[in-house]
Amino acid sequence: MSKVTFPNVPKANNVGRRRFVQGLATGGLVAGVGAWPLVSRAANSKSGPHELSGTHFELTIDSTPINYTGRTRPSTSVNGSIPAPTLRWKQGSEVTMRVTNRLAVPTSIHWHGVLVPFGMDGVPGISFPGIQPGETFTYNFLVRQAGTYWYHSHSRFQEQTGLYGPLIIEPASGESIRTDRDYVVMLSDWTDENPERIMEKLKVSSDYYNYQMPTAPDFFHDVKQMGMKAALIKRRMWNQMRMNPTDFHDVSGATYTYLANGVTPAGNWTGIVRAGEKVRLRFINGSSETFFDVRIPGLKMTVVSADGQEVKPVPVDEFRIAVAETYDVVVDIPDDKAYTIFCQSMDRSGYARATLAPSAGMQAAVPRIDPKTWLTMDDMGMGDMQGMDGMSDMGGDKAMGDMKGMDDGKGKSDKKGMPDMQGMGDGEDMSNMKGMGDGKRTGDMKSMSDGKGMGDAEDTSNMKGMGNGKGMGDMNRRSGMGSKNGGNGMGETALGTGPSVDARPMTVSGSLSDPGPRLRGNGRRVLTYADLRTVGGPLDSRAPSREITLRLTGNMQRFIWGFDGKKFSESEPVVFKYGERLRITLINDTMMNHPIHLHGMFSELEDEDGKFLVRKHTINVQPSKRVSYLVTADAPGQWAFHCHLLYHMEAGMFRQVVVA
Numbered sequence: 273m274s275k276v277t278f279p280n281v282p283k284a285n286n287v288g289r290r291r292f293v294q295g296l297a298t299g300g301l302v303a304g305v306g307a308w309p310l311v312s313r314a315a316n317s318k319s320g321p322h323e324l325s326g327t328h329f330e331l332t333i334d335s336t337p338i339n340y341t342g343r344t345r346p347s348t349s350v351n352g353s354i355p356a357p358t359l360r361w362k363q364g365s366e367v368t369m370r371v372t373n374r375l376a377v378p379t380s381i382h383w384h385g386v387l388v389p390f391g392m393d394g395v396p397g398i399s400f401p402g403i404q405p406g407e408t409f410t411y412n413f414l415v416r417q418a419g420t421y422w423y424h425s426h427s428r429f430q431e432q433t434g435l436y437g438p439l440i441i442e443p444a445s446g447e448s449i450r451t452d453r454d455y456v457v458m459l460s461d462w463t464d465e466n467p468e469r470i471m472e473k474l475k476v477s478s479d480y481y482n483y484q485m486p487t488a489p490d491f492f493h494d495v496k497q498m499g500m501k502a503a504l505i506k507r508r509m510w511n512q513m514r515m516n517p518t519d520f521h522d523v524s525g526a527t528y529t530y531l532a533n534g535v536t537p538a539g540n541w542t543g544i545v546r547a548g549e550k551v552r553l554r555f556i557n558g559s560s561e562t563f564f565d566v567r568i569p570g571l572k573m574t575v576v577s578a579d580g581q582e583v584k585p586v587p588v589d590e591f592r593i594a595v596a597e598t599y600d601v602v603v604d605i606p607d608d609k610a611y612t613i614f615c616q617s618m619d620r621s622g623y624a625r626a627t628l629a630p631s632a633g634m635q636a637a638v639p640r641i642d643p644k645t646w647l648t649m650d651d652m653g654m655g656d657m658q659g660m661d662g663m664s665d666m667g668g669d670k671a672m673g674d675m676k677g678m679d680d681g682k683g684k685s686d687k688k689g690m691p692d693m694q695g696m697g698d699g700e701d702m703s704n705m706k707g708m709g710d711g712k713r714t715g716d717m718k719s720m721s722d723g724k725g726m727g728d729a730e731d732t733s734n735m736k737g738m739g740n741g742k743g744m745g746d747m748n749r750r751s752g753m754g755s756k757n758g759g760n761g762m763g764e765t766a767l768g769t770g771p772s773v774d775a776r777p778m779t780v781s782g783s784l785s786d787p788g789p790r791l792r793g794n795g796r797r798v799l800t801y802a803d804l805r806t807v808g809g810p811l812d813s814r815a816p817s818r819e820i821t822l823r824l825t826g827n828m829q830r831f832i833w834g835f836d837g838k839k840f841s842e843s844e845p846v847v848f849k850y851g852e853r854l855r856i857t858l859i860n861d862t863m864m865n866h867p868i869h870l871h872g873m874f875s876e877l878e879d880e881d882g883k884f885l886v887r888k889h890t891i892n893v894q895p896s897k898r899v900s901y902l903v904t905a906d907a908p909g910q911w912a913f914h915c916h917l918l919y920h921m922e923a924g925m926f927r928q929v930v931v932a
Contacts, residue, residue, distance in 0.1 A: 293622035295536025299340035325360035347434035356437025385889035390909025418443035419580025429467035436558040517646035525622030560918035563618035591799035594867040594892035596916035804886035839924025848905035
């Protein structure tokens with residue numbers, strides 16, 4: 273049994289990038305190519321992924337050829353399908369899944385958000401050894417909950433190459449939300465590149481896939497709008513922080529094609545609807561890296577469920593769905609015409625698209641992608657710097673000036689096209705950067721996958737154009753991180769900067785009412801966590817007896833991610849006492865969003881005053897934000913706790929939680 277290899281993929285030019293973003297109208301699974309077996313074309317069906325229901329399931333994981341962009345590439349499929357078949361269970365039943373591995377490498381399936389015994393959780397090295405080539409592993413457990421969930425591989429990058437699928441659990445007493453039709457909309461990101469190669473590129477240059485780098489025309493636009501002094505200060509501040517104001521995603525539409533139910537934007541997955549019908553759409557973000565901003569122009573959406581848990585209805589025009597989250601929305605169809613489901617990536621490098629229409633083949637207009645605005649000083653937790661050198665208005669939606677002309681659509685700019693920053697304020701030393709490390713980069717997660725780490729190769733990141741190399745430094749004295757209950761059980765880590773922590777925010781915010789950059793003030797009603805209220809309240813009414821505070825940390829240039837400045841390979845397990853009620857507080861010290869997923873237990877998100885809001889399995893933490901949630905440690909065993917951005921997890925943002 274030979275291992276599938278990925279041919280080299282050239283870097284996309286403008287024409288190639290359009291092909292990646294739009295994909296092929298007929299793109300999908302390929303039948304009978306080379307040594308690959310004849311495969312199902314279920315993913316190309318306008319009705320979505322193939323469905324399996326009942327209590328006993330036979331699932332086969334194999335390598336399957338696929339063509340989304342004009343190039344045939346290997347993928348990781350389940351029963352020959354990408355996405356994997358939709359599994360439909362019923363609450364209260366006992367289900368059995370026999371999973372056979374026909375790959376040349378180990379594999380696994382994790383039931384995301386589903387409460388299972390830890391031996392059935394599907395995380396190699398934590399809950400079981402993994403499924404070896406040629407072997408069959410049997411998952412068996414009682415289904416304790418209902419709602420919209422999903423399943424995916426937890427073995428290296430197999431999730432990126434196609435091993436993910438929807439999971440719908442029918443309530444034992446039947447659906448309380450009555451609709452005429454019910455569709456899954458599973459969003460994902462596909463790349464023709466070998467994910468191992470993507471990881472190598474990110475380790476060398478974390479902005480490799482960022483095609484929105486500031487350009488010389490952007491600078492002159494700012495000079496016109498803001499004046500020379502303000503434009504220079506604006507760039508000097510970003511330069512001193514060693515941050516990129518357009519860094520939203522690690523991997524972009526430069527290599528990704530965004531899919532809805534395994535179908536490209538050009539392919540246009542279509543759900544059939546009729547005038548007067550009420551339709552439930554179950555959105556699942558099965559991406560490896562991409563956040564999507566979702567709207568249906570012309571239709572109001574009512575959010576009725578978050579992460580499988582029913583919430584009090586919230587009418588919205590748009591919502592941002594983080595990697596691994598699920599949202600159920602209900603829409604009323606007023607007439608017999610087509611409506612576009614528009615899901616643009618948070619970095620605005622592309623979009624997934626689907627359609628609701630009375631018949632297949634109909635389509636509505638696809639909106640223009642929203643402006644590529646910059647991050648603000650407030651986004652970076654640097655709000656105290658707003659008055660610096662006359663920069664009195666750098667926060668909010670203005671994003672440090674009117675940046676609507678920020679991207680000229682001509683692709684990635686040359687960093688050298690920016691004005692020379694090295695002479696800008698060398699006296700503005702904002703920190704002592706000693707201890708920035710030895711320049712080596714070390715891969716992580718070796719024990720969690722097939723043993724292939726990134727190695728100890730020297731970091732070849734090009735540091736030119738980074739100014740005087742003076743970063744933000746140790747901002748501990750400004751961070752103001754107090755514990756809600758006066759003690760956190762682990763102690764609040766006093767972190768400085770170093771090889772694994774390249775910056776710290778001056779201030780953090782606990783607000784949950786911020787929709788996030790590129791959504792603020794867009795004229796649409798955008799969902800936030802502050803809007804969500806789980807029906808029925810918390811599962812456990814006890815107050816927490818202990819608090820654990822963890823900081824989400826990283827070094828962007830070396831592409832190292834972790835908790836409290838430590839990668840998984842350097843960390844000790846986090847211990848929960850069986851039966852205890854505890855509060856977990858996460859503080860995001862980085863400039864990236866991090867959707868954090870705790871296996872085995874639900875997380876009950878609190879507002880700033882400690883009041884219960886919503887029950888979730890994945891909680892996104894925005895840059896320079898603090899979130900707190902309560903957990904009842906009622907699941908004995910060993911559990912994974914990690915960022916669900918796949919490349920962040922593989923680079924070290926992973927911990928083991930032991931409940932004993």
